[in-house]
Amino acid sequence: MSGSAYAVVLVPSSSHAIRGEHVLNMAGIASKLIPVPRTISSECGVCLRIAHHDREAVEKALNEARVLIHRIVDL
Amino acid sequence: MSPRNRGRSRAPASEQAYATWANGPGEGDATTDHLETRRGYAMIYFDNAATSWPKPSGVAEAMAGFITNGGGNPGRSSHRKAIEAGRVVYSAREAVARLFNAPDPLRVVFGSNVTEALNLALNGVLRPADHVVTSSVEHNSVMRPLRALERRGVEVTVVACAPDGTLDPDRVECAIRQNTVMIVLNHASNVVGTILPVTEVGAIARSHQIIFLVDAAQTGGAYPLDMQDANIGLLAFTGHKSLYGPMGTGGLIVSDRFDSDRLHPLKRGGTGSSSESEEQPDFLPDMGESGTLNVPGLAGLHAGVRWVLDRGVARIRAHEAALTQRLIDGLRSIAGITVYGTGDAALQVATVSFNIAGMDPAEVGLRLDDEYGIMCRVGLHCCPAAHKTIGTFPRGTVRFGLGPMNSKAQVDATLDAVRTLAGRRR
Numbered sequence: 001m002s003g004s005a006y007a008v009v010l011v012p013s014s015s016h017a018i019r020g021e022h023v024l025n026m027a028g029i030a031s032k033l034i035p036v037p038r039t040i041s042s043e044c045g046v047c048l049r050i051a052h053h054d055r056e057a058v059e060k061a062l063n064e065a066r067v068l069i070h071r072i073v074d075l
Numbered sequence: 076m077s078p079r080n081r082g083r084s085r086a087p088a089s090e091q092a093y094a095t096w097a098n099g100p101g102e103g104d105a106t107t108d109h110l111e112t113r114r115g116y117a118m119i120y121f122d123n124a125a126t127s128w129p130k131p132s133g134v135a136e137a138m139a140g141f142i143t144n145g146g147g148n149p150g151r152s153s154h155r156k157a158i159e160a161g162r163v164v165y166s167a168r169e170a171v172a173r174l175f176n177a178p179d180p181l182r183v184v185f186g187s188n189v190t191e192a193l194n195l196a197l198n199g200v201l202r203p204a205d206h207v208v209t210s211s212v213e214h215n216s217v218m219r220p221l222r223a224l225e226r227r228g229v230e231v232t233v234v235a236c237a238p239d240g241t242l243d244p245d246r247v248e249c250a251i252r253q254n255t256v257m258i259v260l261n262h263a264s265n266v267v268g269t270i271l272p273v274t275e276v277g278a279i280a281r282s283h284q285i286i287f288l289v290d291a292a293q294t295g296g297a298y299p300l301d302m303q304d305a306n307i308g309l310l311a312f313t314g315h316k317s318l319y320g321p322m323g324t325g326g327l328i329v330s331d332r333f334d335s336d337r338l339h340p341l342k343r344g345g346t347g348s349s350s351e352s353e354e355q356p357d358f359l360p361d362m363g364e365s366g367t368l369n370v371p372g373l374a375g376l377h378a379g380v381r382w383v384l385d386r387g388v389a390r391i392r393a394h395e396a397a398l399t400q401r402l403i404d405g406l407r408s409i410a411g412i413t414v415y416g417t418g419d420a421a422l423q424v425a426t427v428s429f430n431i432a433g434m435d436p437a438e439v440g441l442r443l444d445d446e447y448g449i450m451c452r453v454g455l456h457c458c459p460a461a462h463k464t465i466g467t468f469p470r471g472t473v474r475f476g477l478g479p480m481n482s483k484a485q486v487d488a489t490l491d492a493v494r495t496l497a498g499r500r501r
Contacts, residue, residue: 013348013361014150018158018165019181035153043350046153046161066179066331068358 007055008034009048009062010041010070017046023065029054040073049075118448119485124265124293124426124476125452126315126322130379134319137378138371145374148367150347160370167377168360171326174318174380174388175291175310176301178331184363185326185373189292190216191341192311192327195363196288197221197259199338200309203228206255210242210271211235212264212461217290221259230254236464239417240269248279257286262294266461266472267416268399268426270298277306286333292316293424296383297478298392308333314372317391317478319379324372327363335359342366391479395425398477398486402427405490411497415465415472425477428465431497436473439496443473447492451475 009031011017017033024031031048040047050058055072062069120128141163147156149164168180177183186192197220201207207224209217211233225231232250236242247258258280263270273289280287288309294300296317302310307330314324329335336357343355344365356362383391400420406412411432416423431439440453454471455462462468475489 012356012358013346014153014158014161015165015168015181015348015360018161022165022169033153033158043348045150045347045350046158067181 004075005052006049006075007052007072008037008040008075009050009058009072010036010043011047012068012070014046016068017048019065020048020062020067023061023067024048024050024058027057027061029057029061031058037075117485117488118450119481119489120450121475121477121481121485121489122450122452123316123478123481124268124474127317127319127478127480129480130319130321130375131382133378133382134321134375138321138375141371141374145370148347149370151345151367163370163374163377164368167373167380170377170380170384171312171318172328174296174384175312175328176303177310177328178303182329182331182335182359183326184329184360185324185368186363187323187369188315188325189290189311189313190325192325193217193259193288193290194220195327195338195341196309196311197224197257198341199363200257200286200288201229204230204254205257206230206232206252207257207259208232208234208247208250208255209259210247210261211464212240212242212266212269212271212458213259213261214265214290214292214461215457215459216292217259217261218460233460236269236271238465239415240264240267240461240465241417241422242271242276244272244275244279247276248283251279251283251285255283255285257288259288259290261290261292262300263298263424263426264416264458264461265293265426266456266458266474267428267465268293268423269416270294270423273300273307274305277304280308281306286337293426296380296388296391297395297424299388302328302330306332309338314376314379317383318376319382320376321372323369324376329359335362338362340365386479394479395477396420398481398483399423399425399427401483402475402477402486402490405486406493409490409494409497411500412493415467427475427477428467428472429475430467430470430472431493431500433500434496436471439473439493442496443489443492447489449489449492 033046034049036047147160149161168183172180286308289307292313295312310328314320315322346361349356415428436453443449452474
């Protein structure tokens, strides 16, 4: 269990991240688009920061909307 | 309509009143603010099949708004302006996906126009020894890539349409071979407006497990098109016609039934994604969107598609069909005029081709513009195949392209002008 209150959802591109933001917004789940932390990935671009306790709900909502998820990482 | 005021810089009050009458409100913006006068006549824009004009209010504002207040590069950075630009692009994807009932906004691949989208689909899928079936009313945006592919070993069958532009779907099915991998059709002819049976052909394509590519340049936003109902695998659209966006926008929608691994990109380069790799991403939409997108254009496209969605394609279609039938019937009542196509607005979009006996289409177009302020397109319309099909090659036709901003009064004023021109020839 991470000590952080947040996790990040890594997706293939900013298009996926923005669709993910839209899907989560429609599902009533808070998220924020942030730069991908360098400690997590060398990719440029953005990822979705979510509350750690929303992790399961986020994964379910994004999968149902067929938003590709690379991985979800605790901050 | 007399040209007695030709040369005056301003039309007199009576002419201005006429201008208001002749350009009475169409289905779109219920004002004549967008209209101008030329030599005392109301200007009539009947070239919507080439590009729509005027655009609905909101389109120019959205574009200017992005340039003024937005301005970031989507996907390249992660600051607020870049993210906002990404949201602008996403909103346009979502609106386009909704209009065509696409399964996923991320399967809308934006490009610069429908020609690029068709090139992506044709060059990206077809390989030597593959067979493709198409019709004899296709635009050069399909025929030229196909002829080039033919020289590289792709086999092409062109199924003949009837002289009125109609296509028998059974003839398409008869053309299918063991190596047929694609059927490509435009949804409606850009010369005679005849609607092709995409639903029937889509069912045929599905039953034979063949990719169905549809060129919706003349129908997107003007005629209902559900890509899932019609079993369309790849749908190419333009932004600047009946979606009311600016030029420089368009794209390809990839069905979720189509395996995107079969689609090879036209261009490769930066996408803002997978930056650690020197290989092109293989996922949509990035696979097909290298290079910075035309985001101001997509802001305008989003506003245009929103206008279509708010108004409803059915309402736009009803207005255009009524004007089209009025125009066809009026033209047919004039001696010396040949109208091409089915003559039935229910079977075509708002594109009407005709000729005046003994008069070069170019002369008709010039006189309509110079003497009456009526704008149309003459010639072959980048579509020699269709003109050969309807029997007007190489002379071409005069083409009127109507839109939701046009009115019955404009149709009647145009018929008066054509009647006068045809009368001079007798």
